[in-house]
Amino acid sequence: MATVQPHAVRAGRGVELGLLVLALAIGVASYVLVGIGTTDKVPPDVLEYGLGMAVLAVGIHLVLRWRAPYADPVILPITVALNGIGLAMIYRIDFAYEARGRPHGFADRQLVWTAISVVLAAAVLILLRDHRTLRRYTYTAGIAGLALTLLPLVPGIGVLLNGARIWVRVGGVGFQPAEFAKIAFAIFFAGYLVTHRDALALAGPKVLGLHLPRAQDLGPILVVWAASVAVLVLERDLGTSLLFFGLFVAMLYLATERLSWVIIGLLLFVVGAGLAATAFSHVGARFDAWLHAFDPAVFDKAYGGSGQLVRGLFGMASGGLFGTGWGDGRPDLVPFAESDFIVASLGEELGLTGLIAILMCYLILAQRGFRTAIGVRDGFGKLLAGGLAFIVALQTFVVVGGVTRVIPVTGLVTPFIAYGGSSLVANWVIVALLLRISDEARRPARNVRVATPIAGVPQVAAGGDQPTEVIGGIS
Amino acid sequence: MNTPLRRLATVVMAMFVVLIGSATWVQYAQADKLNNDTRNVRGLYREYGNARGPIVVGGKAIAFSTPVDDPYGYQRQYTDGTTYSAVTGFYSIVNGKSELENAANAALTGKGDQLFFTRIRDLITGRKPEGAAVETTINAAAQAAAVAGLGDQQGAVVAIEPSTGKILALVSTPGFDANALATHDTAAASAAYQALDAAPGNPLRSNAIKERYAPGSTFKLVTAAAALESGEYTPASTLPAPLALDLPQTTATIGNFGGEGCGTDPITLADALRVSCNTAFAQLGLNVGADALRTQAEKFGFNDPGQTIPMGVVQSIFPADLNAPQTAQSAIGQHDVQATPIEMAMVSAAIANDGRLMTPYLVDTVRSADLTTVQVTKPQLYSTAVSPATAAALTQMMIGVVQSGTGTAAQIPGVQVAGKTGTAQTTADQPPHAWFTAFAPADNPRVAVAVLVEHGGNLGNEATGGHVAAPIAKAVIEAVLGS
Numbered sequence A: 001m002a003t004v005q006p007h008a009v010r011a012g013r014g015v016e017l018g019l020l021v022l023a024l025a026i027g028v029a030s031y032v033l034v035g036i037g038t039t040d041k042v043p044p045d046v047l048e049y050g051l052g053m054a055v056l057a058v059g060i061h062l063v064l065r066w067r068a069p070y071a072d073p074v075i076l077p078i079t080v081a082l083n084g085i086g087l088a089m090i091y092r093i094d095f096a097y098e099a100r101g102r103p104h105g106f107a108d109r110q111l112v113w114t115a116i117s118v119v120l121a122a123a124v125l126i127l128l129r130d131h132r133t134l135r136r137y138t139y140t141a142g143i144a145g146l147a148l149t150l151l152p153l154v155p156g157i158g159v160l161l162n163g164a165r166i167w168v169r170v171g172g173v174g175f176q177p178a179e180f181a182k183i184a185f186a187i188f189f190a191g192y193l194v195t196h197r198d199a200l201a202l203a204g205p206k207v208l209g210l211h212l213p214r215a216q217d218l219g220p221i222l223v224v225w226a227a228s229v230a231v232l233v234l235e236r237d238l239g240t241s242l243l244f245f246g247l248f249v250a251m252l253y254l255a256t257e258r259l260s261w262v263i264i265g266l267l268l269f270v271v272g273a274g275l276a277a278t279a280f281s282h283v284g285a286r287f288d289a290w291l292h293a294f295d296p297a298v299f300d301k302a303y304g305g306s307g308q309l310v311r312g313l314f315g316m317a318s319g320g321l322f323g324t325g326w327g328d329g330r331p332d333l334v335p336f337a338e339s340d341f342i343v344a345s346l347g348e349e350l351g352l353t354g355l356i357a358i359l360m361c362y363l364i365l366a367q368r369g370f371r372t373a374i375g376v377r378d379g380f381g382k383l384l385a386g387g388l389a390f391i392v393a394l395q396t397f398v399v400v401g402g403v404t405r406v407i408p409v410t411g412l413v414t415p416f417i418a419y420g421g422s423s424l425v426a427n428w429v430i431v432a433l434l435l436r437i438s439d440e441a442r443r444p445a446r447n448v449r450v451a452t453p454i455a456g457v458p459q460v461a462a463g464g465d466q467p468t469e470v471i472g473g474i475s
Numbered sequence B: 001m002n003t004p005l006r007r008l009a010t011v012v013m014a015m016f017v018v019l020i021g022s023a024t025w026v027q028y029a030q031a032d033k034l035n036n037d038t039r040n041v042r043g044l045y046r047e048y049g050n051a052r053g054p055i056v057v058g059g060k061a062i063a064f065s066t067p068v069d070d071p072y073g074y075q076r077q078y079t080d081g082t083t084y085s086a087v088t089g090f091y092s093i094v095n096g097k098s099e100l101e102n103a104a105n106a107a108l109t110g111k112g113d114q115l116f117f118t119r120i121r122d123l124i125t126g127r128k129p130e131g132a133a134v135e136t137t138i139n140a141a142a143q144a145a146a147v148a149g150l151g152d153q154q155g156a157v158v159a160i161e162p163s164t165g166k167i168l169a170l171v172s173t174p175g176f177d178a179n180a181l182a183t184h185d186t187a188a189a190s191a192a193y194q195a196l197d198a199a200p201g202n203p204l205r206s207n208a209i210k211e212r213y214a215p216g217s218t219f220k221l222v223t224a225a226a227a228l229e230s231g232e233y234t235p236a237s238t239l240p241a242p243l244a245l246d247l248p249q250t251t252a253t254i255g256n257f258g259g260e261g262c263g264t265d266p267i268t269l270a271d272a273l274r275v276s277c278n279t280a281f282a283q284l285g286l287n288v289g290a291d292a293l294r295t296q297a298e299k300f301g302f303n304d305p306g307q308t309i310p311m312g313v314v315q316s317i318f319p320a321d322l323n324a325p326q327t328a329q330s331a332i333g334q335h336d337v338q339a340t341p342i343e344m345a346m347v348s349a350a351i352a353n354d355g356r357l358m359t360p361y362l363v364d365t366v367r368s369a370d371l372t373t374v375q376v377t378k379p380q381l382y383s384t385a386v387s388p389a390t391a392a393a394l395t396q397m398m399i400g401v402v403q404s405g406t407g408t409a410a411q412i413p414g415v416q417v418a419g420k421t422g423t424a425q426t427t428a429d430q431p432p433h434a435w436f437t438a439f440a441p442a443d444n445p446r447v448a449v450a451v452l453v454e455h456g457g458n459l460g461n462e463a464t465g466g467h468v469a470a471p472i473a474k475a476v477i478e479a480v481l482g483s
Helices: A014-037 A046-067 A075-099 A106-127 A131-153 A177-202 A215-234 A238-254 A258-280 A282-289 A294-302 A307-319 A342-375 A379-403 A421-440 A447-451 B001-031 B031-035 B043-050 B099-103 B105-109 B114-124 B140-150 B178-182 B187-200 B216-230 B269-274 B276-287 B292-299 B324-331 B342-353 B388-404 B454-462 B465-482
Strands: A158-161 A165-169 A173-175 B055-057 B060-067 B074-078 B131-138 B155-160 B167-173 B244-246 B253-255 B357-359 B362-368 B372-375 B381-384 B420-422 B433-440 B447-453
Touching: A014 A046, A014 A075, A014 B276, A046 A075, A046 A421, A075 A342, A075 A421, A106 A421, A106 B060, A131 A158, A131 A215, A131 B465, A158 B216, A165 A177, A165 B342, A177 A215, A177 A238, A177 A421, A215 A238, A215 A258, A238 A258, A238 A379, A238 B001, A258 A282, A294 A307, A294 B055, A294 B342, A307 A342, A307 B433, A342 A379, A342 B372, A379 A421, A379 B001, A421 B055, A421 B099, A421 B269, A421 B372, A447 B167, B001 B031, B001 B060, B001 B074, B001 B420, B031 B105, B043 B372, B074 B178, B099 B105, B105 B167, B114 B244, B140 B447, B140 B465, B155 B342, B155 B465, B178 B187, B216 B292, B216 B342, B216 B388, B216 B420, B244 B276, B244 B372, B253 B276, B253 B362, B269 B388, B276 B292, B276 B324, B292 B324, B342 B357, B342 B388, B342 B420, B342 B433, B388 B420, B388 B433, B420 B465, B433 B454, B433 B465, B447 B454, B454 B465
Parallel strands: B055 B131
Antiparallel strands: A158 A165, A165 A173, B055 B060, B060 B074, B131 B362, B155 B167, B155 B447, B244 B253, B357 B381, B362 B372, B420 B433, B433 B447
16 A cells, blocks of 8 residues: 655754744844944844844744644744844934934834734734635635725725825824735635636637637636726826736736736736826836936936936945945935835945845745745645745835836835835735645645545544645645 | 746746846946946935045145034035135035045045055944045145236146146136035035136136147247257257248238347347247248147147046147148147147246156145055156257247346346246237246256236236236246245
8 A cells, every 4th residue: 555654844943943043133133233333332222122023033933833833944034034134224214314304213113013013923823723714715805805905095094195095094004905905815816716727727729839718717817907907097006016916927827837827917917007108197107217217307307207216226336245334324315215215225235245135035935935835735725825925026026126127116115124014014924824834834744644544543634624625736 | 736836936036036137237237337427426425424535735734624513424624715726626515526626536535546455444443434635746835926926817827846747836717715615505505606607717617727728939939849859950040030921822921929020030049939039930830840840749748638637637739730821820839729727837847857747746645544655646757858958958048038038027036037928819809818938947947837817817918928927927936946
């Protein structure tokens, strides 16, 4: 009888703790260096800060030991390191803003958001015992995603800020619902696609070597396309539009393995964005600022010009290979140095070397997500993990690509690093979901024994109830 | 589903390769271009954030930075802005920088190559980097005498130590007060700049090194040098000196200043220089030929686009492809011959230094903030303009100019001055430029000087180089010899 022998899997919690110490050291050392670089003194509250960060990190580490002992050991430390670097940079920019009499105090607020994010991530890990539970809420998630996306358009609570209608303000607290919508959409796409993948993948005519989908299967993709163009036009948010659509196309490809979907999707987006660029001045301005960034007329435009982009490039260039060092640059010369353009701030003070190190962190995070997707056995989990990993990667690409002039600047912010509560909370929730799925993926395959029951051995289901997903997990 | 997952992971990898590539493009490949973009105020802010080194004349700082309580950190100040404006230039947040503030910026900010080890040390010890002091070759007395001599007339004075090339005086009038441009009040600084930019005489542009003028009769030194170097002439050689010289191939003629004769006809070369005889020199120019004139002019520094002191000097021009009438006019410093004041000082300096022209320079020593000497400029030979014998003969002829010729106003009791006047025609409706170039003492020259007064200065049409420019040169020489 062919059996797969369960072998000892290293849960990796010890490795994780070691890496967490390293990640905390990076964050706290950055904090100390910012203090020395800006005020020539070690920050007086460094002990409290270090302890606070350690409590949060070790706290969620203990939650993992309790609720997800087999979770990927690299994801959490990388997230903690990125969050710590971001806090240090925001703290540093606060100093610059304070010295120049501008509004400041971003670091304190970001610290509060960090605590909230970690607690929420822990809550997700504790409450969500099995990611497959989420599949039950496929359409709920879809509707929630749509509602969140449209929320900023509701009069009274939607706020037009810096030219984009992506903010909602309720009772003095503002947030960007799109950051949460992306999670909801990832769940919806995963649930929808795992059910309809066969129809989407196999039916339809073949033209020029491309397997084209059937007309009736085009419906959902057209709906999503229309939604993302609507985001672009109504909310003036190129970034979110790109993010949603990119996520959908990527997950469609994951589900169907059909390149035709990718090509159709990209064509649709290019056409949509092109039409929007010609029809709507605010979208066209973004493209103009990107293509003719150094044109004096575009640079000097008071609104919608390339001033921010080019000033960011100036900052990064002045950082050069090794950067000015914490506190020795002038990141505050770039508008939104603490949020949208924090990548330029990091490039200036940590140099190309530091920026590449940070990019590598994101890359490793995304790749651990893909590894989780490959490791997990159910189709829904594969799609969800792959989609979430891709969101983090795509959002980083769109932001960093915008700042370094690969693509037009969008309104998105860098995950984990940039100032902004919504983004931080949402991305920590993504991390919690990835950790949850990775626990399932890396758990020793007790299912084998379930599949070939042996008398006398009690059946221990990996995640409680075992839905029909086993057949879906073709891989 | 694992195959598309792996492919998507590869796509993500490729996306990050693109990001690393674009970051490298911005922070490495394009960094210099971006850092030098005029809209990039970062470099200026960083410069302001560090103490900028002083510019020093004779042990006294004429430009220095003091700490101030504003975002820039340091305020640039000039002790005697107007006197030294052609030396220091300005250093301004909104208007950039000019002259030494610009040309010696690397040393002043402490970023120069010569300060590499100082920077490494600062990096290791954590010392806040400071700019280096730039000590100039300027002689304060000579500079003051030149400024006083020019007064409110537009013009320039350049004085050079012939044996080394040290620039002892560098004056352009009207000057400007660099403090007005250095203020951190950006609106006031902009307004001051615009006012100066529109002001008559273009104060922001140094007449001494950035403007060209017809050298007029001072160029006869070059023509005489070419003749003597040819070996076919001596100071005693005779030349025809008619009232008017018919130019070949044309109906035009060349006359003498004021339409007068040159005393005798024919006339010796020495006397022709002494009384500045146009017709004799025009004929001499035709005799030695345009090529010989140009070669000689270039040995003195004409047609050199790359001269720096360390500020860039615009090239003085002796044109190519001259026909006979143009050659005749060029020989007396007219037609399209054009020279900067510093160029005419170089001509005198070369003759004073036995024909050896030393490269003029303004920065003597660069001293880091801890007073270590990090760079000393060594005198360099620019060219051997004429032979020692020719230099000696020219010196005697120039002594004649001051003793009993057109330049008697430059006489100094007890000091033998060698000089040459020039009164250069400009446009028909404007008075001529007044020139004087000289060196002294003739037997052991310590200073060579060129003075230019635009359009005759206060004397207007009555002006000659001898009347207007020679007394200023005399004052500068006295200042150098007296100090």
